[in-house]
Amino acid sequence: MANSNSTINDVARIANVSKKTVSRVINKSPLLSEKTREHVEKVIKEIGYVPNPQARALALRRNFIIAAIHDNPNAQFLVNVQQGILEGISGSEFALMVEPVDRNSPTIVNDVRQFLERQRPYGVVLLPPVSENDELADLCDSLGIRYVRMVSGELDKPENIVMSNDREAVYGAVRYLIEQGHQKIAFIEGPDSLSPAERRAGYDQAMAEAGLLVHDWMIAKGNYTFETGVEAGLALIDGAVRPTAIFASNDEMAIGAIIAARKRGIRIPDGLSIIGFDDTPLSSHIWPSLTTVRWPIVEMAKAAALKLIEDEETDPMLGVGLGSVLIERGSVRPLD
Amino acid sequence: MANSNSTINDVARIANVSKKTVSRVINKSPLLSEKTREHVEKVIKEIGYVPNPQARALALRRNFIIAAIHDNPNAQFLVNVQQGILEGISGSEFALMVEPVDRNSPTIVNDVRQFLERQRPYGVVLLPPVSENDELADLCDSLGIRYVRMVSGELDKPENIVMSNDREAVYGAVRYLIEQGHQKIAFIEGPDSLSPAERRAGYDQAMAEAGLLVHDWMIAKGNYTFETGVEAGLALIDGAVRPTAIFASNDEMAIGAIIAARKRGIRIPDGLSIIGFDDTPLSSHIWPSLTTVRWPIVEMAKAAALKLIEDEETDPMLGVGLGSVLIERGSVRPLD
DNA sequence: TTGTAGGCGTTATCAC
């Protein structure tokens, strides 16, 4: 029998009905006699007919592809997002396409345009940090392609974003350090974009509320990589005043800071407490295990996918303002 | 002006030529007067025409999608493969689709079939360990979809595989330990499938060549996760004889073994040498940094993509038998 | 070198 190289015409001919009737069966049209439906379904099964997706896409003027556009080098993050999107589209006809871009390329908008025109996905999820690029959002709009941006602030209309509250999450983590008696709390900042800025704002807020001044020697900067975490950690440790605790804006840099401490012969958490952000698997695999903030990446990505594919009006607030939670492990101890 | 909602007909009408001529311009047909070509190209640019990929796919009976099918939980591995495939298809019209499957699901073949029928990718890359499933390869064949399997042995015709030589790689690593004076070398095995078996074979071979017996207490088993690495490490350390070196079949388990050693108060590498396999970023971010085997994942994936998309006869041996290299870091020291 | 007719496999329109 035919290996799915049979067409709707074959089914129609054999079942002795019109193409349209077969089409109605495929698309589960309600206005159809039960008898014809069963008959046609039987024929479909017999000859192993499968509708051709390309033809369908042409006729419907849409396909069933969601594209994730990213410039994020962190493997775990990327995979988590993919997992979330896949959860969101599971059970539907959609599939996931992945397109990396180079944030620093001057041709980024054109690159993305070319991709979108070539594949014309039904919807696009923009991952941070490239999600903060308004030009890309506008591009999707102008091409008539739906999009959702994963961000840390209200950068767009609610229906076009999913959002985590980074500021609040960091605020909570720094408060936790303060409650443990820490006052000389340093902060390793991420690269220049919204999400890192929000994290910094959470730190500033917690410090201010506790009446603690944020001195220059408390702040170091990295770009989310392990190496810059080591550098920042060394800078802080060797600075004017040695902090008793460090909050790093992501886990990789936190782990870098741990290594930095070790290089200076400081034991964690006895000589220095460290908190990270992300809850990557790494954080529980090192010694000491890392106290960190788990942010809802998977949930955000899933919400993004749902916002893209659901026809009926979904709650525009879906996935907006998802909360984070502090995971207490072994890299923090109270100050005596 | 039209936002790419113009069709080939619009171009034809405005340029005052036939559809076919426009089509020829798009497809860079050689038999076309330079004058018409330029004229048509000018019109195309003016009205911002972009060929509709769905219509193209229908007419050509093919699309420009490569799908990666995987059931691999390791984020770094997955991202590396994606990167390799993307390198392979960069500059082409192809895009990458990602489809996860559940290896333990009884419906796995049907799930994949449904995916393939729905999207009809031009080609498929099967990642390990699901790449060892012959049924899936047969399925692709029966659907007329090209495929390449990433494997560690000659499981299929050369044109359908890319292969790393895991056996040789592990052989080299274990020989290295032996050269450092180690004899009580334990081995943490991976789950039951070809690649772990090959790694084990490399270990056996190196031991045998050196005239070393492989005792029961030298072998533990894990399933590539950190947790099973800890368990296996503890089992080996607490076993009948304590090994002086451990080779773990992947980095995650190696790091688990490091943690296991720490739990028993053993210093690495002074009290125990450890080698991993993969060279995940992790391995350089921990303390001590992990000596490990880097295997050519990215290259394999890239070769796989090239084998799928290249029209002309590509060397069927492309990507077959890629070599690995030992990365010496801080987790091994010679035995006095 | 260019154009015409027809097909790719589906869905939409609008009668019956």
Added chain:
DNA sequence: GTGATAACGCCTACAA
């Protein structure tokens, strides 16, 4: 409920 007929936008064959 069902079925001709015409899109959808591109490409191939064959003519001119």
